[in-house]
Amino acid sequence: MSQTHEVHEYDVVVVGAGGAGLRAAIESAGQGARTALVCKSLLGKAHTVMAEGGIAAALRNVWPEDSWEVHFRDTMRGGKMLNSWRMAQLHAQEAPDRVLELERWGALFDRTTDGRILQRDFGGHRYARLAHVGDRTGLEMIRTLQQQAVHLGIDVFMECTVNRLLKDGDRVAGMVAYWRNSGKFVVFKAPAVVLATGGIGKSYAITSNSWEYTGDGHAMALRAGADLIDMEFVQFHPTGMVWPRSVAGILVTEGVRGDGGTLRNSKGERFMFRYIPDFFRAETADSEAEADRWYEDKKNNRRTPDLLPRDEVARAINAEVKAGRGSPRGGVFLDIHTRRSPDYIRRRLPSMYHQFKELAGVDITREAMEVGPTCHYVMGGVRVDADTTAAVGLPGLFAAGEVAGGMHGSNRLGGNSLSDLLVFGRRAGHYAAEHARAAKGMLAVDAAQVEAAVQDVLEPVQRRTGENPYEIQKDLQQVMQNLVGIIRTESELKEAVVQIGRLEERASRVRVEGSLTYNPGWHLALDLQNLLAVSGAIALAALERKESRGGHTRDDYPKSDAHFGGVNVVVRMRDGELIVTQEPLPGMPPELRKLVEEKT
Amino acid sequence: MTLQTAFAAAAPTREITMHVFRGDAEGGEFREYRVPFEEGLVVLDVIHRIQGIHANDLAVRWNCKAGKCGSCSAEVNGKPRLMCMTRMEIFPEGEPITVAPLKTFPLVKDLVTDVSFNYEVARQIPTFRPAPPGPDGTHRMMQEDIDRGQEFRKCIECYLCQDVCHVIRDHEENKPSFFGPRYFVRLAELDMHPLDTQSRRDLVRARAGIGFCNITKCCTEVCPEHIKITDNAIIPLKERVVDDHYDPVMWVVRKLGGR
Numbered sequence: 001m002s003q004t005h006e007v008h009e010y011d012v013v014v015v016g017a018g019g020a021g022l023r024a025a026i027e028s029a030g031q032g033a034r035t036a037l038v039c040k041s042l043l044g045k046a047h048t049v050m051a052e053g054g055i056a057a058a059l060r061n062v063w064p065e066d067s068w069e070v071h072f073r074d075t076m077r078g079g080k081m082l083n084s085w086r087m088a089q090l091h092a093q094e095a096p097d098r099v100l101e102l103e104r105w106g107a108l109f110d111r112t113t114d115g116r117i118l119q120r121d122f123g124g125h126r127y128a129r130l131a132h133v134g135d136r137t138g139l140e141m142i143r144t145l146q147q148q149a150v151h152l153g154i155d156v157f158m159e160c161t162v163n164r165l166l167k168d169g170d171r172v173a174g175m176v177a178y179w180r181n182s183g184k185f186v187v188f189k190a191p192a193v194v195l196a197t198g199g200i201g202k203s204y205a206i207t208s209n210s211w212e213y214t215g216d217g218h219a220m221a222l223r224a225g226a227d228l229i230d231m232e233f234v235q236f237h238p239t240g241m242v243w244p245r246s247v248a249g250i251l252v253t254e255g256v257r258g259d260g261g262t263l264r265n266s267k268g269e270r271f272m273f274r275y276i277p278d279f280f281r282a283e284t285a286d287s288e289a290e291a292d293r294w295y296e297d298k299k300n301n302r303r304t305p306d307l308l309p310r311d312e313v314a315r316a317i318n319a320e321v322k323a324g325r326g327s328p329r330g331g332v333f334l335d336i337h338t339r340r341s342p343d344y345i346r347r348r349l350p351s352m353y354h355q356f357k358e359l360a361g362v363d364i365t366r367e368a369m370e371v372g373p374t375c376h377y378v379m380g381g382v383r384v385d386a387d388t389t390a391a392v393g394l395p396g397l398f399a400a401g402e403v404a405g406g407m408h409g410s411n412r413l414g415g416n417s418l419s420d421l422l423v424f425g426r427r428a429g430h431y432a433a434e435h436a437r438a439a440k441g442m443l444a445v446d447a448a449q450v451e452a453a454v455q456d457v458l459e460p461v462q463r464r465t466g467e468n469p470y471e472i473q474k475d476l477q478q479v480m481q482n483l484v485g486i487i488r489t490e491s492e493l494k495e496a497v498v499q500i501g502r503l504e505e506r507a508s509r510v511r512v513e514g515s516l517t518y519n520p521g522w523h524l525a526l527d528l529q530n531l532l533a534v535s536g537a538i539a540l541a542a543l544e545r546k547e548s549r550g551g552h553t554r555d556d557y558p559k560s561d562a563h564f565g566g567v568n569v570v571v572r573m574r575d576g577e578l579i580v581t582q583e584p585l586p587g588m589p590p591e592l593r594k595l596v597e598e599k600t
Numbered sequence: 601m602t603l604q605t606a607f608a609a610a611a612p613t614r615e616i617t618m619h620v621f622r623g624d625a626e627g628g629e630f631r632e633y634r635v636p637f638e639e640g641l642v643v644l645d646v647i648h649r650i651q652g653i654h655a656n657d658l659a660v661r662w663n664c665k666a667g668k669c670g671s672c673s674a675e676v677n678g679k680p681r682l683m684c685m686t687r688m689e690i691f692p693e694g695e696p697i698t699v700a701p702l703k704t705f706p707l708v709k710d711l712v713t714d715v716s717f718n719y720e721v722a723r724q725i726p727t728f729r730p731a732p733p734g735p736d737g738t739h740r741m742m743q744e745d746i747d748r749g750q751e752f753r754k755c756i757e758c759y760l761c762q763d764v765c766h767v768i769r770d771h772e773e774n775k776p777s778f779f780g781p782r783y784f785v786r787l788a789e790l791d792m793h794p795l796d797t798q799s800r801r802d803l804v805r806a807r808a809g810i811g812f813c814n815i816t817k818c819c820t821e822v823c824p825e826h827i828k829i830t831d832n833a834i835i836p837l838k839e840r841v842v843d844d845h846y847d848p849v850m851w852v853v854r855k856l857g858g859r
Binding site for chain 2: 158243250354
């Protein structure tokens with residue numbers, strides 16, 4: 001190992017400083033483990049900051065009828081029963097405590113008239129369940145966690161990108177990272193590593209995700225020998241901005257619909273009534289009159305189909321646009337001014353008001369928004385033990401938040417992500433610290449592994465000739481958008497696999513100009529390797545699942561299928577090749593199955 | 601493929617001239633770039649185009665591209681702004697647009713500065729310490745008692761207020777004894793939090809250096825979240841510091857009163 005690398009030893013190293021990473025680090029440090037938090041951006045800028053609508057938790061402040069059981073049921077049904085039942089159970093049971101904990105750390109949620117935390121309606125949740133702060137809940141959450149982490153004196157390595165996991169035999173032993181500012185290398189030695197690296201949205205052309213979302217944790221885990229599950233399930237949020245072109249994909253919170261917003265096509269029709277699937281028919285209003293009444297009287301009316309789970313709404317919008325009933329810029333209309341006063345809109349949805357006013361010149365208190373689907377979230381991720389978040393088959397590795405798979409099944413409900421981050425972030429920190437305490441013997445970090453990583457990382461800047469990484473990323477995003485998008489079919493998926501292979505070829509010859517000092521081209525060249533690995537995993541998993549379910553719709557297999565309803569598609573890497581298998585879901589205990597199958 | 605139509609609809613129509621600062625701690629200069637340009641772009645889009653076409657290594661921070669994370673702060677035509685929320689249409693057509701890094705912080709490279717000053721200040725502020733919960737085990741707070749705190753917590757830590765504040769903008773020597781507007785907002789937020797039990801008045805008066813501020817409101821003007829930094833945070837903090845310094849009983853009364 002070259003002497004110039006910084007080397008740090010910790011009990012627990014957490015990769016990623018969004019909600020899950022911060023919560024994990026807080027828990028781990030709170031247990032006395034020497035803890036480091038390593039993140040690609042500045043602290044407080046992670047993707048969690050963009051979350052808008054709220055944190056789902058059965059606090060029962062607005063609806064005393066709510067309970068963890070109902071939240072569990074909604075989550076399982078939203079995920080079309082493919083969720084890890086145990087994760088969904090723990091999530092529903094622990095979310096209220098995690099929200100109240102944030103309040104004890106200084107968060108200021110919007111209040112009910114009797115001074116408790118207010119909760120709002122969201123798609124797929126039977127009761128108003130989302131604790132929120134206007135439409136900037138993620139900011140409140142990340143700031144609260146950030147301040148708590150700073151208070152605990154956790155070592156934070158900001159703008160430091162982890163490139164590779166190191167192994168000692170079959171266990172994880174640390175990682176190689178580089179400082180974005182200087183290009184210098186950092187080696188971490190640790191018996192426990194928590195991945196909290198978020199998602200993969202930058203594989204797609206139209207996405208609500210930031211530059212950071214390049215599937216780093218997914219790809220590193222894959223290369224280190226962990227399993228990924230459910231990678232075929234990518235959530236297209238039904239409402240992203242479609243105009244102006246440069247902001248296409250930026251999120252329009254589901255809170256707009258939760259607070260009274262209505263979707264319409266170019267003929268002014270509330271088209272969602274034509275897209276109510278049998279699975280949700282019993283609990284969804286079938287007339288506009290009933291849907292309108294539901295806003296005021298939830299006991300005697302069923303919920304509006306505007307608030308069906310995201311996969312249903314995204315597919316419906318896609319179909320309307322394809323049928324030629326879209327808005328002028330290729331989306332549909334979403335209006336809230338028809339139901340709510342300007343004051344109400346500005347108070348409940350200040351960021352949306354601001355965002356449309358400043359970026360699109362649209363006043364949402366008087367005009368409709370134009371919206372369309374945008375790649376938002378990946379349900380798939382590292383296969384973990386539900387209770388401990390430990391990666392299956394890879395001792396020392398833990399995963400929490402979007403990088404972990406299983407919790408959301410084939411489709412995540414809005415609001416369940418922030419609660420997921422807190423519940424499983426805490427569990428990851430707890431069990432990683434416990435694992436570190438129990439770890440026996442000295443960890444050996446193999447100098448050859450470090451040197452190989454360093455060489456690979458430096459290669460793009462050392463090449464004399466080669467392609468521009470931005471071009472390759474752009475081409476990958478088009479391949480994924482066009483061939484592995486909302487609606488998929490076998491021939492296109494096969495074509496995508498071929499195209500991704502060609503892009504991998506090109507990426508292996510990429511060249512970057514400039515120095516190692518804060519060089520975004522270089523950083524992209526490295527992130528591109530991760531994007532390509534996860535894109536390959538998504539395309540292969542999508543090819544394997546010959547049915548339609550949740551965030552995976554096959555034109556050639558439009559129905560859900562009983563066989564595939566009982567299996568996870570698993571992707572693993574062996575000798576550099578991706579291998580796809582089907583493995584049965586763990587069986588759900590009868591008392592929980594009863595909850596899920598109960599009619600409303 | 602629905603959104604492909606939106607993509608096709610807007611091909612670049614003309615070119616724009618940008619003057620972007622390139623350089624590092626050793627020195628640098630403005631360089632001219634000509635970029636294809638069409639309606640609806642923000643400054644950050646144009647910077648990304650320069651990055652993609654002309655200069656892969658152009659350093660710039662950004663994350664959300666929606667005004668929520670506060671990463672892409674820069675000085676555009678001399679004014680501190682978020683690049684992602686600055687539409688190109690606001691600038692006079694045909695004239696070059698200048699993009700420079702924040703001046704108050706040491707330069708790393710191009711448009712990226714070393715903002716660690718802010719993180720060091722944040723570490724010096726004693727954290728929130730809540731009162732015990734009420735009889736039902738929860739903390740009750742009325743919306744009207746937290747409206748002001750929520751205004752302050754809209755802060756996205758873009759540091760534009762820190763950048764524009766002349767106490768530190770041209771006076772590096774003041775940094776060790778001045779927290780800056782962002783952290784007066786944080787201190788005011790804690791001070792007005794209905795549940796907080798910790799006094800930070802000595803910190804505000806002495807260590808944070810609130811006395812340096814002579815209320816020119818430059819910070820309020822540049823705040824992308826429209827937080828009334830001077831009127832709602834700094835002035836009340838100044839008044840409270842003075843009151844508490846001469847009348848410590850008032851502080852206790854106010855805390856017990858929930859304001």
